Amino acid sequence: MSSPIVLLALVGVLYTAGVYLLLERSLTRVLLGVLVLGNATNVLVIVAGGPTGAAPLVGRAPEETMSDALVQALVLTAIVITLGVSAFLLALIHRAWTLDREDDLTEDAEDRSVRRRLARGEQEDEEELDTTGCETVGDTDPEDTETGPDPVRAAAGATGEDAP
């Protein structure tokens, strides 16, 4: 019995590629990364089943020479699950595309506000938070939070916050 070095190498290469793709900003590449990682994992599960052998059908081969049927069943399940998830992810990406005509993941409104807050100092804190809660206008239009703070409102927000 030889250790399945080729398959293990393949798993390594696929993981490398998959992680690289997953870290991209483009959503399509993220999807590809998910697919590659899924396949890498499937191969790994197959390798975990031990050495290859005859098809696991009773009567075709002596039982000792059969390969492990369980891992194949597991991988089949995993493939189906990955397929379903990929289809859903693809649908989400398509939806994101129809909304924004952009393949990149739009930035979190919260992240944006944190960055702007850092750049501007702490003064406009409360106003920023005010527009970036989850039911805000912030994600209706990415630009509208860029309009800058209204000093009166910011000040009022700050006083309100200081109440406790």
Place this chain on the structure above:
Amino acid sequence: MNPGSSLLATLIPLPALLPLLGAGLTLVLSRRPMLQRAVSVAVLSVVVVIAALLLVAAVESGPVVVTVGSWPVPLGITLVVDPLSALMLLTSMTVTLAVLVYAIGQGVYDRDEDTPITIFHPTYLVLAAGVANAFLSGDLFNLYVGFEVLLMASYVLLTLGGSRSRVRAGIIYVVVNVVSSLVFLVGIALVYAAVGTLNLAQISTRMEQVPPGTALAIHLVLLTAFGIKAAVFPLSAWLPDSYPTAAAPVTAVFAGLLTKVGVYSIIRTETLLFPDSEVTRTVLLVAAGLTMLVGALGAIAQADIKRILSFTLVSHIGYMIFGIALATPLGVAGAVFYVVHHITVQATLFCVVGLIEGVGGSTSVTRLGGLAKASPLLAVLWFIPAVNLGGIPPLSGFIGKLALVQAGVVDGSALAWTLVVVSVLTSLLTLYAVTKVWVLAFWRPADQIPVSEEPDQDEDEEADEGDEDVPDGRERTTGGLPGAPTPRSGVLTQVRPGTARTIARAEANSGAEVDWPVARLAPADSTPALSGRFLGAAGDTVSSRLPRVMTAATAALVVLGLSLTVAAGPLYAVADQASDDLVARTPYIQAVFAQAVDDRVAR
């Protein structure tokens, strides 16, 4: 095997099976909303009853095991009900049922019978099935399948309506969870390569022969996978990002259940598969402390109530991990009790936020005020679970924290003492976060709400979309905040009346998005029915404007949380027994292998 236990054994698969069948049925009934609702409620009620029976059986006579399809034990899939899984099942299904009623109430109240949200009920039931399957599974791969079932359903629920913010959050959520599932699958592959089985009981006996280094590697891989799902600190960033965007009932059930399934898996693997692991003990303790602190600090920094609660959710996962990491009967019992408490209280709070959104028109504390005056009932509904979460003495949150602190003190190591300090500090910080909401949103007079500027042009467009029939005079009475400055409505209430907070459309998060098919499918004349009756109903007092069914469901959850306090004695006895069984390991393993003997005898 006596007839009673075999009858029980036939009950075991039902919590997973019934919701799946119900999901199919509700999908068929998608044109009959009333029947659909009746089926969902009936199915989940039956599951709650079954879970209660299973809990009684498991507490009285030890773990109950069934082998699916009567395959002999190491080969077939086993479902195991021990006190831990039965307790988790009962708690989670009760909360699921209450939140379902809440969701139905929201649907009825917003009059969205005409909008096609037929997918909600089937998906919700699939989610319940996945959760039940995960809790009952006695097999690592079946646990994976349970996770995938519930995650798949959660993907759909999170992105209901497909608004911009939800799609964005949904993509992150899906990718993170897919990756965590893949890590879990890697863990399964490693376990199988090392011990040649996936049956949890069999793994636990065979894992002792595995070299410590290999075992540690496998352990850490599994821990990483579950850590992502449970949102333990370095792996928790996805949660506050994605949960707040969903509809209120969806967030409630997610917050209650999904992370807890991860916590449950951690409890199971830590106690059953890898007891006495010094390395992971340290890792888990440090992670628990950081989870508590970072979560609590995050909660303080937020202004949106949903985000505050999401961060406290992360923060309090730390308590459970603390108890698990101690790995003493005392610690695990504390963790088990805390899970039960936290499922209930967190779901309750998110339900209350849904009500706040309805009365106040916002979930941001910078825009809310005077709620206590506007709706005293709502104030009570918020106050009780909030102080419960903060750990004010008579309530169950205090009991859980006390138990964990006690376990930490008994443990006595330096790290455990640090964790005790951190957990007390976190409790205070949580209290600060929820009190901030209380002071700003409930106690602050409405006329002190910061006045907002003119509405953006963007919102004018949205307002034009469906607001023609809402005169300004009515606008002014909206929000349930008498005395609130009118310009306040410039930002929010002009958006809201036109965009009903239905589950399907649920555009509250994004402003109106009219290009979505759901919106187009809504009948053209439906604007009055869909326009926020929450906000628009004239004449009544605000408290009577609280939708009855939603309020009743929330109140039921609050009462459930209180009953955890009243029944803390018996409940803690169950938690103790569960944790004794877990730490001893033998009851679980013996029960599974006894089943194997039974099967052989039967043959």
